[in-house]
Amino acid sequence: MSTLLYTGTSQSHPIRRVQAGPLTALYENGFLRYVKLGDDEVVRMIYFALRDARWNTLDWQLTDEQVEIGEQSFRISYTGGSFEGVTEIIRWQAQLTGDASGRIDFGLEGEVLVPFWRNRAGLCVLHSLAETVGRPAIVETPDGRTVEGIFPESITLQQPFQDIAVLRWTLPHQDVVQLSVAGDVFETEDQRNWGDASFKTYCTPVRLPMPVHIEPGDRISQRVTLELVNRSAEERMATAQQLRLVRPDGPENPLPVIGLCQALDTPKLKTDEVTQLRRMAPHHLRIELNFGRPDWSEWFTVGLSEAKKLQAEVLLAISFTDNYPAELDYLQQAVSWLGVQAWAVEVFSLTHPATPDGLLTAVAEPLRALFPGALLGAGTTGPFVDLQGATFETDRTDYLVCSLNPQMHLTGDWTVIENKDAHADTVRSMQALLPSTAIHVGPVSLRQRLSGVPTNFDTDWPADIDPRQPSLLAAGWFLGSLASLTSAGAARVTFFDTKGGRGVIQGLDAPLFPDRFSAEPGDVFPVGLVLQLLADWKGAVAKPIAFLDPVQGSALWLTWHDRHLLVLANHSPEPQTVDLGEWPVTPAEVCVLDEITAPAAIKTGTLPPVAPFAETAITLNPFAIVALMSA
The missing domain is CATH 2.70.98.10 (Beta-galactosidase; Chain A, domain 5)
Structure with missing residues (x-):
């Protein structure tokens, strides 16, 4: 187990x-x-x-x-x-x-x-x-x-x-x-x-x-x-204490708003699933409106209903074909019929890696008229490389967006963990492409999403589902990714699906490949429990903090008025002891998600109970996530 x-x-x-x-x-x-x-x-x-x-x-x-x-x-x-x-x-x-x-x-x-x-x-x-x-x-x-x-x-x-x-x-x-x-x-x-x-x-x-x-x-x-x-004259040995917290130079940035993706090609959200997800308080739900799919209007309608149930803002990710004038007409009819209000709208092309200037020019004004007050984003549903060479006009877009996943080349556990540290570089390079423009990153997932391709779950294992999704490793990776994105000043981040093999909960339906995906109906995955932990910290500011060896662990330090939250993740299969000298907050309370507490938390869908904490060091079990909160 x-x-x-x-x-x-x-x-x-x-x-x-x-x-x-x-x-x-x-x-x-x-x-x-x-x-x-x-x-x-x-x-x-x-x-x-x-x-x-x-x-x-x-x-x-x-x-x-x-x-x-x-x-x-x-x-x-x-x-x-x-x-x-x-x-x-x-x-x-x-x-x-x-x-x-x-x-x-x-x-x-x-x-x-x-x-x-x-x-x-x-x-x-x-x-x-x-x-x-x-x-x-x-x-x-x-x-x-x-x-x-x-x-x-x-x-x-x-x-x-x-x-x-x-x-x-x-x-x-x-x-x-x-x-x-x-x-x-x-x-x-x-x-x-x-x-x-x-x-x-x-x-x-x-x-x-x-x-x-x-x-x-x-x-x-x-x-x-x-x-x-x-060789330099200095003789050095590896630091015995691997998980040593350090305070790197850098600004204090607001925690990005965090949203989730609509789970396509899965059963609609049920009442108990909505209850589980609302504990995570997602800011927005990304609804993929893909005109390459004949069933786009059906999933559009489902997504709007689910966003309302989740009390989440609507983010429309619209992928146009080259027949975008007709597709704009279809969209206007659907919006008129459904009474859609969107918080943000993203424009993509199914025939170009990044949003082409001609498409953005053609659809920007009609979309702003269709969704008054909504933010308008452009970029790519793929990795940052798709933005290289693309041009965007700041007067037509409010933010730039691209997706991230850690497995474009290799797929091992160490590869997944170590690549989270490139997320800050992605944000900074996006800022350099379009200075003074907000950066939205998403979807952020363990594997590259098969955007716009209907999934036949009755045949082969889908290439964008990772068996590590319901694991502690995935929760630690999420924390490290969020910390990296926050350190570079990302404004908004959209992570996993709501439910299923790409999600933060299993949902009430059994996994379609139970021999390869270790989850049961009703499970809340560890990453969903970490989202619960962060739900009360919207608007918080992140202080710079990290581990000397970021492959071994990740850290996120949030402050909100006089409150403090320090979340630590051990990415190692071995126990690690952390010196808390860089986090001088006492008294505190501690919440531990590890091999001991996680099995029950996954079944109940609630965080383990907190306990008083007044030590100067803490030991993290393998792949554990620990939260220290000012009392």
């Missing part, structure tokens, strides 16, 4: 700590994560992937693993395969070594077994943001040239480094790191474009023609080598 509650699945891979001299890392399922020198993250991950012609990452299975771990070194070898369904496409052989000098080597050999169209096949290295953003780097190219560059602060579509044979950069404590690559031409991209908290150095430049057809017998041979080429 605990594993399902923690992460929504009983499947896991063993995690081993390895060391290469002064460097430490975690080894999991064939890949290296969190290569560190003391507390500095040297690289986030070294891995490989096979991606098809549509950029889907194929499943990976590891076999014949041999692991030798010494005090200052390691040697790992294995065989594995990349699979499309049950068909093995490439058979891989890998060897990972680390020695006492601080050198890590990852060699990879692959043999193609069946014909396949690929966009990428081979090694990738992820670079964390905290140790790279704004820092200079030097590239040595395969032809011997030296090129100086910088890890950009704002999100950029242009690759910051190209034609890499060697990439060298300096860590915060002046240690110089060198990454050498061989077997292909490598370059670096800014993954924040897709909501990832990293830069990625990868094989096969995107400027080359793709997809590429590979044949049986084709071979891939690549290698990356990571080493310290210049």
